[in-house]
Amino acid sequence: MFRYFINLQWKAFLRSSSFGKGLVLKILMIFFGIWMFISLVSIGVGLYFILRNKFPHENPMWMLSRYMVYWVLIELFYRYFMQKLPVMDVKSLLAMPIKKSSIAHYILGRSGLSGYNAFALFLFVPFGIVLLSNGYPVLNVLLWLVSMLAIVMCINYVNFIVNKSDKAMIIIGGIIAILYGLDYFQFLPVKEFFGPIFHGLYQYPITVLVPITLAVLSYLINFNYLKNMLFLDASLKTKTKEAKTSELAWTKRFGEMAPFLQLDLKMIWRNKRTKAQAFISLLFVFYGLIFYTQDVYSNMVPMFAFLGIFMTGIFLSNFGQFIPAWDSGYYSMMMSQNIPLRKYLESKASLISVSVVTMFLLTIPYAYFGWDKLAINFGSALYNLGVNIPMILYFGSFNKKRIDLEKSPIGNMQGTSAIQFLIILPVLGLPILVFTAFYYLISVEAAVLVLSLLGIIGFALKNKLLNMITEQYRRKKYGMIAGFKEKNN
Incomplete structure (x- = not known):
């Protein structure tokens, strides 16, 4: 009997419509x-x-x-x-x-x-x-x-x-x-x-x-x-479940962005994959204990820049790299409505900004290991807010793979493409290279100052950058809609 079951599973695997498309990934x-x-x-x-x-x-x-x-x-x-x-x-x-x-x-x-x-x-x-x-x-x-x-x-x-x-x-x-x-x-x-x-x-x-x-x-x-x-007949049984609603009234203060923020917050809380991303991001606040407590890393100051960018921007990376694929199930409906695309992107940027600030606040106790650690984390947070958020939103315009939020959270590779691997270079690698260069050429204070200034410049150019990103999303709109409709990609 078990051999019969194994044979059925093997045939289902080979005859799956997604077998050919996912063959490279399986290899x-x-x-x-x-x-x-x-x-x-x-x-x-x-x-x-x-x-x-x-x-x-x-x-x-x-x-x-x-x-x-x-x-x-x-x-x-x-x-x-x-x-x-x-x-x-x-x-x-x-x-x-x-x-x-x-x-x-x-x-x-x-x-x-x-x-x-x-x-x-x-x-x-x-x-x-x-x-x-x-x-x-x-x-x-x-x-x-x-x-x-x-x-x-x-x-x-x-x-x-x-x-x-x-x-x-x-x-x-x-x-x-x-x-x-x-x-x-x-x-x-x-x-x-x-x-x-x-x-x-x-x-x-x-x-x-x-x-x-x-x-x-x-x-x-x-x-x-x-x-x-x-x-x-188990599937014929009527399922009863207590309905739990959350109006998230406090989001109304954000004006036209409020509906989008409510959608994102409800999606994160109600779906296993997005909820897993949020919990994993919170757990990575303890990542610094691995390095700050080891004497072998005490002289590797650029490593602390990596920690600052990584810890304060972990949700930015985990959640932001799949924008707008998280909304792929209803993205075509949204784009067919009279919905301001700029406000949609602003809501994503605001949500990620809150996560960066929250993660920085959670890393404040690392000042116990030295005020230089806190200064590096502060500069990294500013860089993430001013530079990495617009950058990750821009790369999101190249996402064309659908994400089914009902699927297993991290075990599947839905929505993953070469973009998710290439984005690591500018988001994580670029600030570390900048910090390392100014640290060895001048000092750690200068390196932190440069990261902070780049973040502040990003803030100053926020409106211009968001306008450019919005136009990019408009140009890519129909390609993204077509990609999100393919359920076996």
Whole structure:
């Protein structure tokens, strides 16, 4: 029966109307997967020696176990956005003499063979081989690897449950931030508490039964849920849902831009992909901790310019690069109405401007690591406001690929074209080159001043730049409408 299901899925893949169009992208994803495989294997092989060199008086297995709690939570968090739940058209199968249990087992089994599960194995199996080559007990290492596999499968099936709830994602992200904060500021020894738990999986081989039991339990919970949902008339049942509306009355102060701002805010909140972009942008405010806390980066001042542009402009990049593809579902309708295109673009610029200011305010605590960091972030924020916002709106006029907001958030590549890769050069590369040049030629103060002046000049030319961008959108209007109508691009 499973061979029959696999054959059906393979035929659906080959006969898909988008197979030919997405073939190049699929080939690129295969090469990306190979690169990920090589990278993870390399890290797995070198992890033992890295831990041995960094902590010469500690057991590498013990040091790895101390951080395993973060791995579990981060793995679950990123799967929420990245991993697509396996689906298949089961309505036609339900009318045939096929057991519902077989269909449910196939869906769950197919999920167990996901590439996301293999990522962890590519890391832990080479690490286990290195442990064996260094004289670690064979039984302990092998059963520890079985425990890791069971934990991965448990995470995989727990993702089935939490993926249906945005609240679960917020809770998991909050737990990661709270635990890291408590541990970093030494309010609570998180690693010391969870370290013995995960190290026990290696030290006491009998404990392998715990993760195996959890994996089986999560499988059975999902199996019962799927089996109870597989009914042919399930789609005929009337769905009732409490209607929740938000008038966003405060946006009316923006005049003619208010309707567009309301549309954008509602779209961000109601759709998984846009909501994911917003949450990811907020999480990247902690990106500075990776660099500001490391002495090795203390003399790499241009790196701080990268951080300033990146952290204050992360939403600008994530959201702005797909303007106006976010509205592709109704863009042709908007363009057929008497809607001022200039106000439409101004609303996008205003929304992104608010995000830049918000992200800068969130980075103010980095002044703890030095006032120069805050000054660089301030200059970067001004540059993003005055230069990068008009630039990213201009590049948006070349977007012609449709985005279906009902699709999985980050796992799919809808709306992505060469523009999204080329835009990185002027948006991120140009300000870093300018900062680096003036930093080495004069000083860090001069480099910050130049970035700030460029942003202020952009503000001064705002109306002229927006007029030019509006004319560009008018020239590209019909090509964009035609592109957005192609649903399989």
